[in-house]
Structures are given as C-alpha cells and as structure tokens.
Amino acid sequence: MIQLPCPWCGPRNASEFTHHGEVTSRPDVGTATPEEWRRYLYFRQNANGWVDENWYHTAGCRRFIRVRRHTLSNETEAAR
Amino acid sequence: MSRQVGRKRLAPQQGEVIDRRTSFEFSFNGKTYAAHPGDTIVSALAADGERVFSRSFKYHRPRGLLTASFHDPGCMVQVGDEPNVRGAHRLAEPGMAVSSQNTWPSLKFDVKAINRFAGRFLTAGFYYKTFMKPEFLWPTYQKVLRQFVHAGEISPDTPHDYYDKRYAHPDVLIAGGGPAGMSAALAAARAGASVMLVEEEHQLGGHLRWTNPGAAAELTAEVAATDGIEVLTNSVVLGRYDQNWIAVAQRDLSHVRERLIKARARTLVVAGGLIERPYVFAGNDTPGVMLSTAVRRLINLHAVKPGERAVVLTANESGDAAIADLERAGVEVAHVADARTGEDVVRVHGRKDVRAVELTGGRRVNADLLVTATGWTAPTSLLNMAGDVPVYSPKAARFLPGGTADDTVLATGGIAGDGSLDQLCEHAEAIGAEAARRAANHRYHQLAAVPTRNDGKLSKPKGTAATLPELGVRQHPELFRASTHGIVDYSEDVSSKDLHLAVAEGYDSAELAKRFTTATMGPIQGKLETINAIATIAEATGKTIAETGTTTWRPMYTPVSLGALAGRIFEPVRYSPMQRWHEQHNATPLVAGQWIRPDHYGDPAAEVRNVRENVGIIDVTPIGKLDLQGADVPKLLNLLYVNKWSKLGIGRVRYGVMCAEDGVVMDDGVTGRLGEDHYLMSTTSSGAARVWEWVENWLQTEHPDWQVHVTPVTTAYASINVAGPKSRELVSRLTEGVDLSAEGFGYMQVRTGRVAGVDDCVLWRIGFTGELSYELHVPASYGLHVWEALLEHGRDLGVRPFGVEGQRILRLEKGHLIVGQDTDGLTKAWSAGIDWAIKLDKDDFVGKPELVWQKENGDGARLVGIQPVDRDVVPPEASQLVTSRGTIVGRITSSRMSPTLGRSICLGQVDAELAKPGTLLTVHLPNGSKVAARVTEHHAHVDPEGTRQNIDTPPSQPRPHATPVARSPIAPGTKTTTIASWQVDARRSSAGLRLTDHTLLAKVGVRGRHDGAIAEALGTSYGRTIRDNGSAVVVGSGPGEWLVLGSPGGQDKLLSRMRDLVENTGEFGTVIDQTHGRALLKISGEEAADLLAKVCGVELSDAATPDGAALRTSVARLVTDVIRLDDNGVPAYFLHCERSSGQYLFDALLDAGAEFGIEVDGTPAAPTL
Known part of the structure; x- marks a missing residue:
C-alpha cells in the first residue's frame, strides 16, 4: 500500500483516504453545452505519468488535498 | 539424565539444536515415535530410520527428505486437521498426530502409484489435453480429478483459529538472519537504527549453524546483547510492496497461531542467503537422494545419521564439507564423483529407496545415499518485487541481482555474491550502516512532515552516502542435468522431458513453458527448480540461460495460511443508545x-x-x-x-x-x-x-x-x-x-x-x-x-x-420515496416524481444542467403509485412492468400489503408515457405469471390529502417524571456508581495495562481558521494538546478544529467559556457541545503503544508521537482521535470516536490487549486528564 503525503498529517497509508479522481474544473452552469458538461462528468486524462488528483483524508484531517501522483511509479508530491 | 531417541541418532554434535535431556512421543500414520525438543517432525522420523514421508503429486512416487528445510517438497504432512505442514521445518510436539498426504490407502501401498507406470501417458499438458472433451463430462472429470488432488485435507468442523495482526515501523528491516543478516543488523543498530531481523528458521545463524556453529553462537549472542534489534525467528518476509510496505508472517508466538505484521520499513536489507539446488538425473527424487546441505543439517543440527553407505557428487566446498561430515558421522563414503573434474552420476537404482548409484561409464556403486552438491539459487524475489531484474552469471552458474532495485532496498550475503565469512560479514556491515543512514534521512523527512512532534528541533542526520562495496563471485561449474532425464519440479512432478516436450509443442519461452507444464508453480514456488527449469528450456531451445531469462518472482515469498492473511477482521458496528x-x-x-x-x-x-x-x-x-x-x-x-x-x-x-x-x-x-x-x-x-x-x-x-x-x-x-x-x-x-x-x-x-x-x-x-x-x-x-x-x-x-x-x-402507505430503494443510480430528479421541488429558475445548483435537459427532452422513467387489481397480490420488489409484447417498461420499486387498507400497494418506475393515473400496467412476477395493476393518482395510498398529520388535539400538561440518567455507550459492569448524573462502571483494577471509559468528560468542539485568532487564543493547533489555565485540556484535533475536554458535568460552563473566547477574537468560529456525541476511552500502561500498534497503522514512537501528541487516524478501522497524555511518565492514550461505535472500539481494544493482560478499570470518582 502506498503512502500519501498529507500536507496536514504527514505521510499516511492510502487506505485512510478516499480517491476523488483527477482534478477537473466545473464548467459555467449557465452556458455549458451538453457536450462540455458531459466531458466534465465522464472524461478523464488517465495519463501514464504525472496526474493531479483530489483525495479526501477521510480517516485523518478530513481535508480535501491535491496530490500529484505518477501513475506508473506511484511517486507523489503534495500540495495543500 | 541424557536420553537418546532414534536408531539413527548420533552422539552429541557441536551445533545440535535438540535438547537431549528430555524426549516425548508423537505419532506418524498411527505409529508412535519419540522426539527430543528441537526435533522437526521429519528429523525425529529420520532419527528412527524412516525415509518415505509422502507420495508425489502426479505419479505418486515415494518421496523422502531432499533439503531438510522449510522448502523440502517431499516432507509436507498433515498435522491433526492442519494440511500442508512443512514437516522438515515444523517442530515435533508431544502428542502430535502426523499423517502423510497424497497417499491412499497408505504410504507404503499407494494405488495411484499406477500413474507411475502410466507415466509416459501423463506428460506435459496431459490433463489439459485429456479432460477437455466432451464438455458434458466435465462434472465427472471433476469428481475423478478430486481424488488426485494435491495436498492434505481440511475439516469443515475445524474451529476458526485466532490469528493476529500488528503494524511496525522499523528503520531497517532485514530479511534473513544468517551471518550477513546478523552483521547488517548489528551495524544498523549501532548506527542508531531500530532494526527488525526476520529469520525463517527456528534459530539465527543461517548456514553457520552447520558450517561453523561457534561463529553462529557468537553472532547470535552479539545480536541478543545489542539494543534496538527485534529478532523474529520462525518468521518470514512474505512480500515487499510500494514504499517498503512489507508483510511478515510471524509464527513463533505462544498466544496465537500466526501473526501478520504489516511493516513500513524505511529501508529493507535482503539477506536471504542461497538455496542449494537439486541435480536432474534419472531417479533424482528417490528417497535417499539428498542435497549436501540436507545431510549437513541432519548431522549437525539434529544428530541424525542420513544413511549407511554414500556416494557424493560434488562441485563445490559444500559437497566437500559434506564428505567430512558423513565420515565423522560414521557413514561409509563409497565413492566421490567430483564434478569439477568432469565426473558425473547417471541414475540411481531403487524404487522406495536408493539401492545403487550408476556412474558415468556404467559403473554401479551400491549405496543407500546419494549426496549432490551441484550449485545454488539466489532467492532474489524480494529484490524483484522492488524492481530488480536478475542477471545470469555463467561464472557463478546462478542469477545475481541486477542492481536496479529501489534505493530503499539493499542486498547482502549470498544473494549479493560469494566470499569468506569475514568478507561476507564486512560487506553486510557496510550495507547495514548504509541502510541505517538512508533510514535516518527518510526518518528526518517523515518527522519534519508530522504535526505531532513537540517543539524539540529536528537535526538533520549527518553522514554522506557511502560507495556500496561489492562482493565478487566464485567460479562454479554450470551443472544442471546429467545425461539422463529426471524431475525438475518435485512439487508438480514435472520432468526435464516434459519441458523438452513443451518446447517442442511450441511453448518455447520460460513464461509459456512454465504455465503449460506448471513447473515452478507448486508449493516450493521455484526456490529449488527455477534454474534447472530455465536451463532445461535453454537446452531445448538452443538458447543460452541468459537469453532465456528467469521467470518472475511474485509475492508471497512462501505460501502463507489464509488465516494469517485474513488476520483479525475489524468490522465497526454502530449502536443507538436504546x-x-x-x-x-x-x-x-x-x-x-x-x-x-x-x-x-x-x-x-x-x-x-x-x-x-x-x-x-x-x-x-x-x-x-x-x-x-x-x-x-x-x-x-x-x-x-x-x-x-x-x-x-x-x-x-x-x-x-x-x-x-x-x-x-x-x-x-x-x-x-x-x-x-x-x-x-x-x-x-x-x-x-x-x-x-x-x-x-x-x-x-x-x-x-x-x-x-x-x-x-x-x-x-x-x-x-x-x-x-x-x-x-x-x-x-x-x-x-x-x-x-x-x-x-x-x-x-x-x-x-x-x-x-x-x-x-x-x-x-x-x-x-x-x-x-x-x-x-x-x-x-x-x-x-x-x-x-x-x-x-x-x-x-x-x-x-x-x-x-x-x-x-x-x-x-403515505407514498414517501426512499432514495436508493425507489430511485437508483440512473434516476434523475424528474424521474423521482418530485417535480414540485425542482427550481430551475435558480442560477445554479448541483446537477442543474442535466435537469434542464431532462425537462426539455422529457426522458427517463417516472415514479408513480401502483395498485395491483387483485388486492391480495403483492408483487415482489424489482418485478418488471411489461407491455403485452413483453417489452420492459418499468419495475416495482416498493411493495407491501397495507394493514390500513387491507390491500397490496406499490411504488414503481414506469416510462413517462405510461405514468398517467389510471393507466393499466402488466406486472411480470418472478414465477412467470402476470397480473394487472393500475397507476394511482397520487404516490400516497393512505390520506393523500394530508389531513391526518394536521389533527388539532389539545396538548396536555407536563407530568413529573424520573430523574434523567446519563449513560455512556459502553455497557458498565455489574457494579456501578453515579458521577455528575452519569451512571459509570465502579470496577477497580491495578493491572499494568488498563482500559477506562472517560465518556462522561465534558467535550466541546471548536472550529475556526487553522492559523487565525481563535487558534492563537486557544494556544495550540493541529497535532498538539495543551492544558489551558481554566483546567481544561485543549486538543488540536484537526486543521482549524479543536476538542476541549473538561470535568464531568462541566460542559455548559466550558461551552460558554469557549463561546466567549471565540466571540472575543471577532473571527468566524463555532462552538458545539460534543459531550453526548462522542465516546472517550483511555488506555494506560507501559504497553499501551504495543496494544495500539495492533489496531492502528500510525507510528507511535516517542519521536513521532510524544506526550501531548494529537492525531486522527483509523483505529480498528474506525476513525478515531488519538491523544497521548501520559500519567506521570506512564504512557496513556485517550481515544475519541463517534459515540455509536464506542462499544465496538472498547471491545476491539480489550481483544487486542488480551495478550498484555489488559483489564477494565472503572471511571475514577474525579477523572483527571
């Protein structure tokens, strides 16, 4: 099991966190076309490499944190 | 008085591990045998002259002792109701009932040995080829094949054994307790690292135990005398995962059968030594063919004479030393075939026992023992799990680490290369010191990242990266197979001939041939057979061994019982106060x-x-x-x-x-x-x-x-x-x-x-x-x-x-929907029949665009009330609604018989065009029959106008009632007392480790900015706890989150004090009474951290989690605040969790603490913090 670098708690086992997927940005609700909105809902980069992810530290500080993770090596970098 | 049991028992040996002062009896296949403490099951049987311990998997050939170690394929036995016990490793115990496996009706007469004569039909892929067609016979094949299954028997009546689990955070974890592992451990510990030293066998020492017992004892004593080394014997490192997450099975405990240790090691040193590999020739699996290390173990560790007359095939010093051991043990060495000078053996004669050995040129030597010393396998699997790809060395005739493992993983000892004892120890010391240095660096960065440390300054570790020394390798003949074919994989009965056939049939790579023949896939998992299998495939394909490459070693390093993996299963439960x-x-x-x-x-x-x-x-x-x-x-x-x-x-x-x-x-x-x-x-x-x-x-x-x-x-x-x-x-x-x-x-x-x-x-x-x-x-x-x-x-x-x-x-009856019952993962809001609530004129709300489009398109189903025409039929929930042509147009989501109406009532989702009241629907019941049902006007079946909830009865006057009693979620014992209106446990305990319910303490939660005026006024932030001047304890329980604890009954005062504090800062903050919402437990005693390490994966060392630390983590899978507040120097932890899970946590702690003698101590009259 990998550890995630929680900026509040220090390194903790990944099982303490909930994965909230790649960082996305919410389109403007007033102007979004169905295509834009569904791209936001369902499409992800799924890169083989560095990815910015949202994680929730469910069993810790209960903060949403951003983690930059390399999907091949599982190396991580934290950002608050 | 010294006793000696067994006909083949030798006089006392210098390094023997048996205790001759006593002996006891156990049984094997119903017959009684004697053993000394320290004997393995098989060493005791061998001491009495037994040579056959099992039958092989496919051909049911008799099998005896080959390696005299955990990895001996012919020595798997059944002990009571436990199957697949490694008989050459498991210690004999008084009264143990041992039986052989894979034998029916008996070890001596095995009817399935007929397979041996049919052997030429049972070649590679026989089962795949034979039992494929016709398909309708598969159930029959299954029954027949079950008769031939590998391994022992499990009993459905076996009680569920208690397995244990704990977490560990060593600086350096060392896999292998031989001379290299011990030297690395000593060097690492002397450099200040905490070390966990894991050894598969029952004693430290590795091969020194039979090659140099004096040196083994000396190093073992040094390890015992050095602080900071935790030694685990009869334990094994099962696997290495990302970021040195390491699984260790610990089997040397008295209170549990096995314990799984989940270790997060800062560095891992792999020092697993070398495993001697067998030689491939006709009859190489006959009882009486043994490896040089096996006879050396038998003679030196267990004082057992392995035979009477021996032939030795030697290609190295281990074989040479075995000759000396045999002679000292009184075994006649009839012939020595020195492979270094080109001598070889061809086959052994004999079926249940070696009778004679045929040498090159056809000469037969009568003997009951053939000892082979033809080379080594480096069990590099832990390195491979860390990214290393082994490289074949023709000079050393074995695979060596490729040097590409993660930099938190190092290797030493025989895996890394060859050398004299001094050279090996010197290398290991350098590796151990470097492992400690890397661990210290890692530790520094970890400690710098946790908020729980006290204010003591962290000093950056000194020391610079050492150039890692390298061990050379010695010349060794490449010796894998004689001129005849023999067994390559003993566990799976795969011969070199099978591998040749597999290659001929097109399975011409190691990975393909392995899967087709199942070579290296049995319980020994390639430790004995990998190199021989690769050499045979190389030979058959005409490639070199280096070109052929090795197969991938994957976790687990050795088979592990499922109970150990399942460990203690934590399933938090929640209870209401009622x-x-x-x-x-x-x-x-x-x-x-x-x-x-x-x-x-x-x-x-x-x-x-x-x-x-x-x-x-x-x-x-x-x-x-x-x-x-x-x-x-x-x-x-x-x-x-x-x-x-x-x-x-x-x-x-x-x-x-x-x-x-x-x-x-x-x-x-x-x-x-x-x-x-x-x-x-x-x-x-x-x-x-x-x-x-x-x-x-x-x-x-x-x-x-x-x-x-x-x-x-x-x-x-x-x-x-x-x-x-x-x-x-x-x-x-x-x-x-x-x-x-x-x-x-x-x-x-x-x-x-x-x-x-x-x-x-x-x-x-x-x-x-x-x-x-x-x-x-x-x-x-x-x-x-x-x-x-x-x-x-x-x-x-x-x-x-x-x-x-x-x-x-x-x-x-009232027609209220239940989310998840009457809706599912596709039910958009308009489909749930709550049109009145959806306000699309709001600028924004979560999900709004989809609801705008759903309204425009009018798509999706509609939730409606439904009543079957036949009032007695209750269609089961999930029954389909269908058209006359059988098209599905919806389903019943809820259904019951209404006691109020005396008829069946439902809610269901139907296509929008069928949602009009009065529409007749067809319900397809699970039994295939169809009934008619009608869409109702409202969701509500009873009182759709809503008059019942508005009845206007006059209220009554309050009456006198019993005095309120506050109760903790943790059930008290029979003796209780009352403190500040709380009913509490009055038991008293003076045990070393105590668990006390402190739920009655006043608990107030405060929220604010993590770095603002409220934080300043409270005097602490996330990670640390202080006592404030009003005798309360302020816990920095989260970022911008505090828990303030006070004396029982004091929550109102504490609440207003905190409200004033927040108000005076002018910052936005909230103060909430949590006294009734949370459970608070206290564990105190020297072993408190050891107990918590069984249920909590966070490091609780004094450096990371000192007195005053506060953190939130998972304890027994429950989100829990852990607050360390020592009692006059005695470690004590407060655990704070959701009230509803308080009893669960309490029970889990008592269970985990049983091995430390934990006791419940009632709530003290004046609880202090």
Whole structure:
C-alpha cells in the first residue's frame, strides 16, 4: 500500500483516504453545452505519468488535498 | 539424565539444536515415535530410520527428505486437521498426530502409484489435453480429478483459529538472519537504527549453524546483547510492496497461531542467503537422494545419521564439507564423483529407496545415499518485487541481482555474491550502516512532515552516502542435468522431458513453458527448480540461460495460511443508545450498513395499526444529522438541494432533495433553521457519511470563502419519532418550554426544549408516516431515559415501539420515496416524481444542467403509485412492468400489503408515457405469471390529502417524571456508581495495562481558521494538546478544529467559556457541545503503544508521537482521535470516536490487549486528564 503525503498529517497509508479522481474544473452552469458538461462528468486524462488528483483524508484531517501522483511509479508530491 | 531417541541418532554434535535431556512421543500414520525438543517432525522420523514421508503429486512416487528445510517438497504432512505442514521445518510436539498426504490407502501401498507406470501417458499438458472433451463430462472429470488432488485435507468442523495482526515501523528491516543478516543488523543498530531481523528458521545463524556453529553462537549472542534489534525467528518476509510496505508472517508466538505484521520499513536489507539446488538425473527424487546441505543439517543440527553407505557428487566446498561430515558421522563414503573434474552420476537404482548409484561409464556403486552438491539459487524475489531484474552469471552458474532495485532496498550475503565469512560479514556491515543512514534521512523527512512532534528541533542526520562495496563471485561449474532425464519440479512432478516436450509443442519461452507444464508453480514456488527449469528450456531451445531469462518472482515469498492473511477482521458496528432496550424486548435485528437496528418487535402489521390508531415510537437514531453554522448556510443549501432555501424562517423545516452533477437523486431529508445562522440538516441513514463528505467537498474545493462550518451530530442525538393521533398528548406530557398546540407548533416546524427533564432537545414536527408526529432529538446519553419515559407515560395511550419494517409500510402507505430503494443510480430528479421541488429558475445548483435537459427532452422513467387489481397480490420488489409484447417498461420499486387498507400497494418506475393515473400496467412476477395493476393518482395510498398529520388535539400538561440518567455507550459492569448524573462502571483494577471509559468528560468542539485568532487564543493547533489555565485540556484535533475536554458535568460552563473566547477574537468560529456525541476511552500502561500498534497503522514512537501528541487516524478501522497524555511518565492514550461505535472500539481494544493482560478499570470518582 502506498503512502500519501498529507500536507496536514504527514505521510499516511492510502487506505485512510478516499480517491476523488483527477482534478477537473466545473464548467459555467449557465452556458455549458451538453457536450462540455458531459466531458466534465465522464472524461478523464488517465495519463501514464504525472496526474493531479483530489483525495479526501477521510480517516485523518478530513481535508480535501491535491496530490500529484505518477501513475506508473506511484511517486507523489503534495500540495495543500 | 541424557536420553537418546532414534536408531539413527548420533552422539552429541557441536551445533545440535535438540535438547537431549528430555524426549516425548508423537505419532506418524498411527505409529508412535519419540522426539527430543528441537526435533522437526521429519528429523525425529529420520532419527528412527524412516525415509518415505509422502507420495508425489502426479505419479505418486515415494518421496523422502531432499533439503531438510522449510522448502523440502517431499516432507509436507498433515498435522491433526492442519494440511500442508512443512514437516522438515515444523517442530515435533508431544502428542502430535502426523499423517502423510497424497497417499491412499497408505504410504507404503499407494494405488495411484499406477500413474507411475502410466507415466509416459501423463506428460506435459496431459490433463489439459485429456479432460477437455466432451464438455458434458466435465462434472465427472471433476469428481475423478478430486481424488488426485494435491495436498492434505481440511475439516469443515475445524474451529476458526485466532490469528493476529500488528503494524511496525522499523528503520531497517532485514530479511534473513544468517551471518550477513546478523552483521547488517548489528551495524544498523549501532548506527542508531531500530532494526527488525526476520529469520525463517527456528534459530539465527543461517548456514553457520552447520558450517561453523561457534561463529553462529557468537553472532547470535552479539545480536541478543545489542539494543534496538527485534529478532523474529520462525518468521518470514512474505512480500515487499510500494514504499517498503512489507508483510511478515510471524509464527513463533505462544498466544496465537500466526501473526501478520504489516511493516513500513524505511529501508529493507535482503539477506536471504542461497538455496542449494537439486541435480536432474534419472531417479533424482528417490528417497535417499539428498542435497549436501540436507545431510549437513541432519548431522549437525539434529544428530541424525542420513544413511549407511554414500556416494557424493560434488562441485563445490559444500559437497566437500559434506564428505567430512558423513565420515565423522560414521557413514561409509563409497565413492566421490567430483564434478569439477568432469565426473558425473547417471541414475540411481531403487524404487522406495536408493539401492545403487550408476556412474558415468556404467559403473554401479551400491549405496543407500546419494549426496549432490551441484550449485545454488539466489532467492532474489524480494529484490524483484522492488524492481530488480536478475542477471545470469555463467561464472557463478546462478542469477545475481541486477542492481536496479529501489534505493530503499539493499542486498547482502549470498544473494549479493560469494566470499569468506569475514568478507561476507564486512560487506553486510557496510550495507547495514548504509541502510541505517538512508533510514535516518527518510526518518528526518517523515518527522519534519508530522504535526505531532513537540517543539524539540529536528537535526538533520549527518553522514554522506557511502560507495556500496561489492562482493565478487566464485567460479562454479554450470551443472544442471546429467545425461539422463529426471524431475525438475518435485512439487508438480514435472520432468526435464516434459519441458523438452513443451518446447517442442511450441511453448518455447520460460513464461509459456512454465504455465503449460506448471513447473515452478507448486508449493516450493521455484526456490529449488527455477534454474534447472530455465536451463532445461535453454537446452531445448538452443538458447543460452541468459537469453532465456528467469521467470518472475511474485509475492508471497512462501505460501502463507489464509488465516494469517485474513488476520483479525475489524468490522465497526454502530449502536443507538436504546440498543440494549431493543435486545431485551426481542427486537429482530436488521443490519443496515454499520448500524444494527430493530426491524420489528414480533408483528410489524400490528405495529403499523397501532401508529394509525394510537401512538408508536421508533428509534431513528441512524438518521444522518449535520449541524450547519454560519452566515452562508443558505448559499450552501441552495447549491446542494434542487429547491429553494433563501426564505426559510427561524423555526421552520423544509424537505429537500440533493442530486449529483449528473442530475441523479443522491439523498433527501429535512433541514430546519434553529437560529439566525444555525441549521440542522438531516440525511438518509445510509447517506450520512456520503453527504457529509459531499458538503465538505463543495465547501473546501469550490467555495472555501463561504462562512459555513459543518459538524456531524448523527450520534450526538438519540432520535425518536413519536407518531400517531395520540402523539401530541404523549409528547406534551413530558415536554417543558414548548407550546405544542397545533397553532403554536405547526407542521414542518422545529423547536428546542426540555423533554423528560433533558435540556437541549430538538423537536421536529414532520411526518414520514403520514400521522401527526414529532421527531425528538435528545442528547444521546439521555436517549434511553427519554425512550423509557415515553413508554411509561404513554401506557394508557397504547404506546408501542415500532421497527424499521413498520416504518417502511407506513411511509409506503403515505407514498414517501426512499432514495436508493425507489430511485437508483440512473434516476434523475424528474424521474423521482418530485417535480414540485425542482427550481430551475435558480442560477445554479448541483446537477442543474442535466435537469434542464431532462425537462426539455422529457426522458427517463417516472415514479408513480401502483395498485395491483387483485388486492391480495403483492408483487415482489424489482418485478418488471411489461407491455403485452413483453417489452420492459418499468419495475416495482416498493411493495407491501397495507394493514390500513387491507390491500397490496406499490411504488414503481414506469416510462413517462405510461405514468398517467389510471393507466393499466402488466406486472411480470418472478414465477412467470402476470397480473394487472393500475397507476394511482397520487404516490400516497393512505390520506393523500394530508389531513391526518394536521389533527388539532389539545396538548396536555407536563407530568413529573424520573430523574434523567446519563449513560455512556459502553455497557458498565455489574457494579456501578453515579458521577455528575452519569451512571459509570465502579470496577477497580491495578493491572499494568488498563482500559477506562472517560465518556462522561465534558467535550466541546471548536472550529475556526487553522492559523487565525481563535487558534492563537486557544494556544495550540493541529497535532498538539495543551492544558489551558481554566483546567481544561485543549486538543488540536484537526486543521482549524479543536476538542476541549473538561470535568464531568462541566460542559455548559466550558461551552460558554469557549463561546466567549471565540466571540472575543471577532473571527468566524463555532462552538458545539460534543459531550453526548462522542465516546472517550483511555488506555494506560507501559504497553499501551504495543496494544495500539495492533489496531492502528500510525507510528507511535516517542519521536513521532510524544506526550501531548494529537492525531486522527483509523483505529480498528474506525476513525478515531488519538491523544497521548501520559500519567506521570506512564504512557496513556485517550481515544475519541463517534459515540455509536464506542462499544465496538472498547471491545476491539480489550481483544487486542488480551495478550498484555489488559483489564477494565472503572471511571475514577474525579477523572483527571
């Protein structure tokens, strides 16, 4: 099991966190076309490499944190 | 007095591990044998002259002792009801009943040995080729093949054994306790590292035990005398995973069968030594063919004479040393074939036993023992799991590490290369010191990242990276197979001939041939056979061994019992404060997520009628409750709910539906406004945790600027719904300070007041059941008191409890949907039949675009009320609705027989065009029959006009009632006492490790900015705890989150003190009483951290988690605050969790603490912090 670098708690086992997927940005609700909105809902980069992810530290500080993770090596970098 | 058991037992040997002072008996296949303590099952049997211990898997050939180690393929036995015991490793015990496996009807006469004669038909892929067609015979094949299964028997009656688990955080973990492992451990420990040294065998020493017992004893003593080394023998490193997450099976414990250690090691040193490999020739699996290390183990460790007359094939010093050992043991060495000079053996003669050995040129030498020393295998698997790819060295005739492992993983000893004992130890010391240096660096960065340390400055570790020394390799002949074919994989009965055939059939790579023949896939997992298999494949393909490459070593390093992997299974459960009452009144339990709830008390239909006619009470504590405070709460509600919230007045309650961004209904519930900036939101019981996370997500990631604080208070309140025409009468008999008249407290309103003498109760007037009803939210510690008061004071009104089933019937009669039951993962809001609530004229709300488009397109199903035409038919839930042509147009989502109407009633989803009232539908029942049903005008089947909930009966006057008693969620022992109105346990214990319930302490939660004025005024922040000048303890329990603890009964004072503190800062902050919402336990004693390490994965060392540390983590899979507050130097931890799981946590701690003799100590009269 990998550890995630929680900026509040220090390194903790990944099982303490909930994965909230790649960082996305919410389109403007007033102007979004169905295509834009569904791209936001369902499409992800799924890169083989560095990815910015949202994680929730469910069993810790209960903060949403951003983690930059390399999907091949599982190396991580934290950002608050 | 010294006794000696066994006909083949030798005189005392220098390094022997048996205790000759005593002996005992055990049985093998019903016959009695004697053993000394220290004997393995097989060494004791061998000492009595036994040579056959099992039959082989496919050909049922007799098998004996080959390696005399854990990895001896022919020595797997059944011990009692435990199968697959490694007989050459497991120590014999008095009275042990051992039997051989894979033999029927007996070891000596095995009918399946007929396979041996049919051997030429049982070649590679025989089973695949033979038992494929025709397919209809597969069940028959299965029965036949089961007769031939590998391994022993399990009994379904075997009681579930107790397995254990713990976490560890060593600086350096060393796999292998031979000379290299011990030297590395000593060097690392001397450099200040904490070391875990893991050895598979029963003693440290590795090969020194039989090559140099004096040196083994010396190093072992040095390890024992050095601080900071935890030695685990009869334990094995099973696997290495990302970031040095390492699984260790520990088998040397007395209180449990096995323990799984989950270690997060800063560095791993792999020092597994070398494994001697067998030689491939005709008859190489005949009992009496042994490896040089096997005879050396037998003679030196167990003082067993391995045979009478031996031939030795030697290619190295281990073979040469074996000759000396044999001669010393009185074995006649009839011939030595020195492979270094080109000599070889061809085959052995004999079936159950070696009779003679045939040498090159056809010469036969009579012998009962053939000893081979033809080379080594480096078990590099742990390195491979860390990214290393082994490289073949033709010079050393074995694979060596490729040097590409992660830099937190190092290798030493035989795996890394060859050398004299001094050279090996010197290399290991350098590796151990470097492992310690890397660990110290890693530790520095870890400590710098945790908020729990005290203010002591961290000093950066000194020392620079050392150039890692390298061990050379010695010349060794490449010796794999003689001129004849023989067994390559002993576990799977795969011969070199099978591998040649596999290659000829096109399986011409190591990975393919391995899978086709199953070579290296048996219980020994390639440790003996990998290199021979690769050499044979190379030979068959005409490639070199280097070109052929090795197969991949994967976890586990050795087979492990499933019990050890399952370990202790933690499944948190949650109980309401009234759970014990429900149990005492024969409630049928319903498991709803983590909650245990009363489904009914015997007759749900009667419970329903009583609610409609009189009054009923139901425990609805699991309903999710979130306390929302701040000026921007209406913005939050407008964003998350599909309906509007800007104009909700104080004292008002509104129903709301939440959708996800895809427009699908996610949760529903009512939210009430308690004060100017204070709201209480309720959620579904199952959705409570999800909605909380959802709310936090929107606040933290999208709107961090909004002033809103969310606090879950689900279990801070015991929730009781009082429903029925007589509910106003009942509630008013116990309520003070609230006008309960119809005009004073209308439908969909909220009040706070005193119920049965308990202050700060929240009363909602809402109606899930359709009756006049009040939902009482009572501070949880008083839940049972209020519940019992309601039953007592409502006796003349006919009050009865009702359960979840009764409530489900009542709400279906009333047509209220249940999210997740009447909706699913595709049900958008318009499909849920809540059109009236959806406000598309709001600028934004979660999921709005999808709902705009759904309205435009009119797509999706519609939720409607449905009644079967035949009033006695209740279509099972999930029954399909179909057209006359069988097309599915919907389904029944809820159905029950209505006790009120005396007919069946349903809710269901149908295609929009069929949703018109009066439409006739066809319900396809699971039994295939079809019944007609009609869409009703409303969802509600009973009282669609909603008159029942508005009945205008006058309230009564409050009556005298029993004095409120506060109760902790943890059941006290039989002896109790009262402290500040709390009923507490009065037991006393002076055990070294004690567990005490401290739930009665005042607990106040404070929220604010993590680095603002509130933080400054409180004097601490996340990670640290201080005592403030008002004798309270302030815990930095989260970022911008504090828990303030005070003496029992002091919560009101503490609350107002904290409110003043927050107010004086001028910063936005909230203060909430958590006294009744949380459980608080204390563990104290020197072994407290050891206990916690069994249930908690966070490092609890003094450096990372010193006195005063506060952190939140998972304890026995429960989210728990861990607060370290030592008692005059004795370690003590407070554990703080959701009240409803308090009993679960308490029980889990007692269970984990049993090995330390933990005892419950009652709550002290004046609890101190």
